[in-house]
Amino acid sequence: MSEKPKGKMAFYWAASCGGCEIAVLQVDAKILDIAAAFDIVFWPCATDGKTRDVEKLADGEIDVCLFNGAIRTSEQEYMARLLRKKSKVLIAFGSCSQEGGIPGLANLSNRKEIFDTVYKENSATFPENPDDLRPQHETEMPEGTLYLPVFYDTVKTLDQTVEVDYYLPGCPPEGDNIWAAVTAILEGKLPDPGSVIGAHSTVCDECKRIRTEKKIKKFYRTWEIKPDPDTCLLEQGLLCCGIATRAGCGALCPEVNSPCIGCQGANEGVQDFGARLISALASVIDSEDPEEIDQIIKDGIPDPIGTFYRFSLAKSLLRRKKQTV
Amino acid sequence: MIAPKDETRIGVYVCHCGTNISAVIDVEALAEFARGLPQVALARDYKYMCSDPGQELIKQDIVDKKLNRIVVAACSPLLHEATFRRVAEDAGLNPFLVQMANIREQVAWVTDDPVDALAKAKAHVAAAVRRVSKHEPLERRSVDVTPRVLVVGGGIAGIQASLTLAEAGKEVILVEREPSIGGHMSMFDKTFPTLDCAACILTPKMTAVKDERNIRLLTYSEIESVEGAVGNYKVKVRRKARYISEEKCVGCMACIDQCVFTKPKFPNEYDQGLGLRKPVYMPFPQAVPPVPIIDPETCLQLSKGKCKQNCVEACGERGAVLLDQEDTIEEFEVGAIIVATGFKAFDPSVMPYYGYGRLPNVYTSLEVERLVNAAGPTGGKLVLRDGSVPKRVVIVHCVGSRDKNYHTYCSRVCCMYSLKLAHLVKEKTDAEIYNCYIDMRTSGKGFEEFYNRVQDEGVHFIRGKVGDISLVPPENGEQSNRMTIQVDDTLLGKVRNFDVDMVILAVGLEPQPDTDDVRRMFGMSCSTEGFFLEKHPKLAPVNTANDGVFLAGVCQGVKDIPDTVAQADAAAAKALALIDRGTFELEPNTAVIDEDNCSGCRICNNLCPYDAIEYDEEKEVSRVIPELCKGCGTCVAACPAGVITGVHFTNDQIFAEIEGMLFDAMPDLLAV
Ligand SMILES: Cc1cc2nc3c(=O)[nH]c(=O)nc-3n(C[C@H](O)[C@H](O)[C@H](O)COP(=O)(O)OP(=O)(O)OC[C@H]3O[C@@H](n4cnc5c(N)ncnc54)[C@H](O)[C@@H]3O)c2cc1C
Ligand code: SF4
Ligand code: SF4
Numbered sequence: 001m002s003e004k005p006k007g008k009m010a011f012y013w014a015a016s017c018g019g020c021e022i023a024v025l026q027v028d029a030k031i032l033d034i035a036a037a038f039d040i041v042f043w044p045c046a047t048d049g050k051t052r053d054v055e056k057l058a059d060g061e062i063d064v065c066l067f068n069g070a071i072r073t074s075e076q077e078y079m080a081r082l083l084r085k086k087s088k089v090l091i092a093f094g095s096c097s098q099e100g101g102i103p104g105l106a107n108l109s110n111r112k113e114i115f116d117t118v119y120k121e122n123s124a125t126f127p128e129n130p131d132d133l134r135p136q137h138e139t140e141m142p143e144g145t146l147y148l149p150v151f152y153d154t155v156k157t158l159d160q161t162v163e164v165d166y167y168l169p170g171c172p173p174e175g176d177n178i179w180a181a182v183t184a185i186l187e188g189k190l191p192d193p194g195s196v197i198g199a200h201s202t203v204c205d206e207c208k209r210i211r212t213e214k215k216i217k218k219f220y221r222t223w224e225i226k227p228d229p230d231t232c233l234l235e236q237g238l239l240c241c242g243i244a245t246r247a248g249c250g251a252l253c254p255e256v257n258s259p260c261i262g263c264q265g266a267n268e269g270v271q272d273f274g275a276r277l278i279s280a281l282a283s284v285i286d287s288e289d290p291e292e293i294d295q296i297i298k299d300g301i302p303d304p305i306g307t308f309y310r311f312s313l314a315k316s317l318l319r320r321k322k323q324t325v
Numbered sequence: 326m327i328a329p330k331d332e333t334r335i336g337v338y339v340c341h342c343g344t345n346i347s348a349v350i351d352v353e354a355l356a357e358f359a360r361g362l363p364q365v366a367l368a369r370d371y372k373y374m375c376s377d378p379g380q381e382l383i384k385q386d387i388v389d390k391k392l393n394r395i396v397v398a399a400c401s402p403l404l405h406e407a408t409f410r411r412v413a414e415d416a417g418l419n420p421f422l423v424q425m426a427n428i429r430e431q432v433a434w435v436t437d438d439p440v441d442a443l444a445k446a447k448a449h450v451a452a453a454v455r456r457v458s459k460h461e462p463l464e465r466r467s468v469d470v471t472p473r474v475l476v477v478g479g480g481i482a483g484i485q486a487s488l489t490l491a492e493a494g495k496e497v498i499l500v501e502r503e504p505s506i507g508g509h510m511s512m513f514d515k516t517f518p519t520l521d522c523a524a525c526i527l528t529p530k531m532t533a534v535k536d537e538r539n540i541r542l543l544t545y546s547e548i549e550s551v552e553g554a555v556g557n558y559k560v561k562v563r564r565k566a567r568y569i570s571e572e573k574c575v576g577c578m579a580c581i582d583q584c585v586f587t588k589p590k591f592p593n594e595y596d597q598g599l600g601l602r603k604p605v606y607m608p609f610p611q612a613v614p615p616v617p618i619i620d621p622e623t624c625l626q627l628s629k630g631k632c633k634q635n636c637v638e639a640c641g642e643r644g645a646v647l648l649d650q651e652d653t654i655e656e657f658e659v660g661a662i663i664v665a666t667g668f669k670a671f672d673p674s675v676m677p678y679y680g681y682g683r684l685p686n687v688y689t690s691l692e693v694e695r696l697v698n699a700a701g702p703t704g705g706k707l708v709l710r711d712g713s714v715p716k717r718v719v720i721v722h723c724v725g726s727r728d729k730n731y732h733t734y735c736s737r738v739c740c741m742y743s744l745k746l747a748h749l750v751k752e753k754t755d756a757e758i759y760n761c762y763i764d765m766r767t768s769g770k771g772f773e774e775f776y777n778r779v780q781d782e783g784v785h786f787i788r789g790k791v792g793d794i795s796l797v798p799p800e801n802g803e804q805s806n807r808m809t810i811q812v813d814d815t816l817l818g819k820v821r822n823f824d825v826d827m828v829i830l831a832v833g834l835e836p837q838p839d840t841d842d843v844r845r846m847f848g849m850s851c852s853t854e855g856f857f858l859e860k861h862p863k864l865a866p867v868n869t870a871n872d873g874v875f876l877a878g879v880c881q882g883v884k885d886i887p888d889t890v891a892q893a894d895a896a897a898a899k900a901l902a903l904i905d906r907g908t909f910e911l912e913p914n915t916a917v918i919d920e921d922n923c924s925g926c927r928i929c930n931n932l933c934p935y936d937a938i939e940y941d942e943e944k945e946v947s948r949v950i951p952e953l954c955k956g957c958g959t960c961v962a963a964c965p966a967g968v969i970t971g972v973h974f975t976n977d978q979i980f981a982e983i984e985g986m987l988f989d990a991m992p993d994l995l996a997v
Contacts, residue, residue, distance in 0.1 A: 244965035
């Protein structure tokens with residue numbers, strides 16, 4: 001590899017928790033191979049670098065950009081557009097950039113409600129705000145005008161903002177899969193543009209628990225029962241999202257008796273993770289009586305959106321709560 | 326002949342359907358709109374697309390204009406999809422590259438506003454055009470058919486169908502759950518409107534079933550399970566222990582004579598409980614097979630383990646009485662199935678105001694059928710429970726029928742059998758007979774004439790619903806069983822009260838209580854009233870949703886014996902058409918599981934209404950059995966991994982169709 005001229009790589013962090021930045025290190029010692037193959041031209045989390053440095057690059061000069069995080073501010077949108085222009089290959093890295101992720105759940109509310117909660121109602125996050133101040137995009141100060149990024153009403157995925165070449169799913173993506181993507185880039189063996197780099201099956205495929213035909217009479221919260229270690233968690237009434245979640249993690253959570261929460265997103269070809277999961281579960285609830293079914297759902301799934309769209313609300317067909325203008 | 330793959334050339338044909346469509350939709354404007362859609366090579370409108378010249382037009386265009394996709398904007402695909410697929414096939418095009426836009430039922434027939442109609446028709450056409458461009462050529466597969474038919478239910482329907490099939494030289498397995506075949510018809514003395522004797526018609530047919538070598542008759546038997554699909558069903562039949570060997574018994578009845586019960590003591594179910602029988606009995610004299618049966622509930626040996634077993638001794642060397650007989654299971658392979666499970670008579674004890682079960686002289690029509698029957702419990706004498714002959718009799722029509730509290734439908738045969746019973750009771754007793762009816766329904770062949778005849782015989786007719794039946798108050802401290810009838814006479818416009826000493830309730834016909842189990846076992850559906858649903862009332866009246874399963878008799882809907890027999894022959898013909906051909910073509914639009922990516926989560930495993938999904942324990946994947954799959958899409962929607970594809974209903978095709986529907990909201994779709 002070393003004979004080849006070095007490629008250029010960039011990393012960026014938008015609306016996300018930062019776990020993706022650390023996940024990159026999951027490739028372990030291979031990080032050195034990455035460093036050998038690429039010059040890292042931009043990685044605000046790890047190296048010093050300024051936006052203007054990127055602005056100065058020629059269009060398409062960056063070979064690969066791994067972009068994590070959703071788009072919820074004007075600054076993130078600007079960076080997404082900029083990096084798109086400067087990169088040959090733009091990869092949505094992790095759930096937040098692929099499907100909105102946890103930040104996407106903010107689409108159940110809007111800027112005003114969020115600001116009210118943070119700056120007014122919640123004394124823990126903002127104890128003293130007697131004048132009911134809110135962040136402003138522009139603030140006049142004696143020294144001149146100060147700007148803060150605009151906080152949008154709606155969280156968007158990366159591909160709702162700019163064109164994306166590939167997706168690396170996961171919250172955060174798994175080391176093996178990151179390495180597989182990097183290898184594919186190095187060897188020039190990338191799949192068709194628009195593809196998700198990952199498995200085409202779901203977590204059940206990697207889960208060792210024993211499955212039988214499913215009939216569910218009651219859903220339990222995780223603290224309510226001590227699951228049997230060998231039987232399918234869903235069959236025990238724990239709402240395991242493994243049935244609908246793209247494989248690739250090795251069924252880490254079910255392995256330790258914890259139901260899958262769906263961080264790897266929908267499987268190949270599935271348009272809407274939550275809708276898939278809902279129709280699958282609806283088909284195995286063991287009752288014909290509408291009232292009983294309602295009760296089973298109410299009792300066992302108190303937070304349906306948070307359960308079915310924990311990572312994918314922004315990307316889903318629903319996208320957001322209806323705005324009352 | 327087919328144009329290169331990259332060039333999609335769609336032909337759009339807008340049908341006028343006489344004036345059915347063109348009276349509401351501007352068909353020329355619609356064709357003009359179609360011409361502007363992407364990939365549309367030509368669009369025409371024509372008076373009747375399904376007519377020969379209409380079909381010819383499409384064929385010619387496929388050849389001359391090198392069309393490789395066809396859209397026909399006309400009626401429901403249920404009606405003519407097969408037609409236009411055949412047209413495409415005749416012209417050398419894969420038949421699945423055709424799509425219909427239903428602008429008749431879904432547009433022209435639901436509005437008379439030409440502006441709305443045109444707008445909606447455009448949406449349908451745009452949807453069909455976008456969809457058809459995503460169609461893939463598909464191939465039909467064919468399976469071999471086992472040349473044997475299972476008939477379930479040995480009433481007149483099942484008997485007739487079996488005999489017709491046997492006559493054609495086909496093997497039939499006839500399964501009847503009662504100890505004898507014959508069904509309801511065997512309970513009647515005479516049948517309307519001809520008053521010919523039921524036994525004279527039925528008994529020869531029953532005997533023919535017994536003697537016919539092509540028919541394997543299994544009475545006192547029930548279907549245990551059905552597996553497989555059209556052409557090749559595996560059926561397990563439970564032969565319930567009758568404690569008398571059908572093979573060894575010669576029908577001498579010595580066992581019955583010698584039973585330790587010297588007199589009949591237990592109500593005979595077949596006589597509606599009006600007559601008595603011993604634990605070992607023949608349900609009725611002409612029963613087929615002519616072999617007695619032992620009822621384990623009342624037989625001392627079988628229920629208490631203690632009896633001299635005179636029956637065994639009476640049978641002697643023949644050894645046909647087998648008190649230790651057990652149920653056995655037999656397995657059969659059949660290519661087609663005819664379901665002829667009949668009906669149950671409505672039980673009027675749920676209507677307290679008619680006093681059935683409380684007032685001794687209130688009878689159901691079925692009980693009276695037994696009373697007037699020469700082979701019945703009274704030897705054909707019409708007498709009340711106390712042995713007296715009734716002098717005034719009322720027949721109450723529509724009991725349980727045309728009543729929103731019970732069945733809203735008309736049972737169709739009750740008016741006619743009420744006339745028949747009026748005639749028979751009058752003939753036997755010379756009583757005054759009153760028929761209280763809501764409407765007199767006599768629409769069959771010879772029915773009105775029969776009504777006139779019974780009127781001429783002096784039977785009274787009162788148009789009105791009977792509201793209440795109560796005992797006449799005691800006279801001189803003595804309580805008789807006479808009853809007062811209260812009826813709202815709608816012709817006189819007043820409530821009438823009169824006394825009678827016998828009430829006959831003309832009970833309706835309702836689905837068998839186990840209809841839902843039977844429906845599930847044979848992969849059928851039920852209509853709202855609970856009878857088995859035919860595939861289409863006009864186009865496929867004896868077919869069901871399950872391709873190899875056909876319907877005959879009242880289990881499909883209420884009807885009289887002539888209609889039952891006609892339908893049974895129709896079902897036999899359909900079954901014959903299937904098995905005689907030897908092969909059956911399977912529709913390719915089934916579900917397919919991508920086994921490489923199936924996670925084996927097993928969500929889909931018990932969802933298929935046709936049991937078409939199996940689970941491979943070894944490979945830990947699920948699989949669709951194409952012979953059984955109907956392409957309903959249930960599993961496609963449920964698979965959380967999205968690895969089940971509905972062939973001919975792929976996501977791509979469905980989304981394309983939706984986008985087409987929304988053409989006016991997505992203007993860029995129209996860019997050619
Ligand atoms: C009181 C009364 C009088 C009538 N009088 C006349 C008349 O005079 N003229 C006329 O044309 N029509 C008359 N009818 C209508 C007539 O009875 C029906 O049209 C006819 O009996 C229908 O025949 P079938 O074979 O469909 O049903 P059925 O006669 O009900 O036969 C069905 C058979 O299937 C068997 N069976 C049911 N379920 C199963 C199962 N799961 N497995 C195996 N076997 C099963 C039953 O035991 C039965 O033997 C009368 C009806 C009533 C109620
Ligand atoms: S499409 Fe319907 S019929 Fe076919 S396997 Fe799936 S559920 Fe069964
Ligand atoms: S639901 Fe889908 S993934 Fe699960 S077993 Fe069935 S086909 Fe396989």
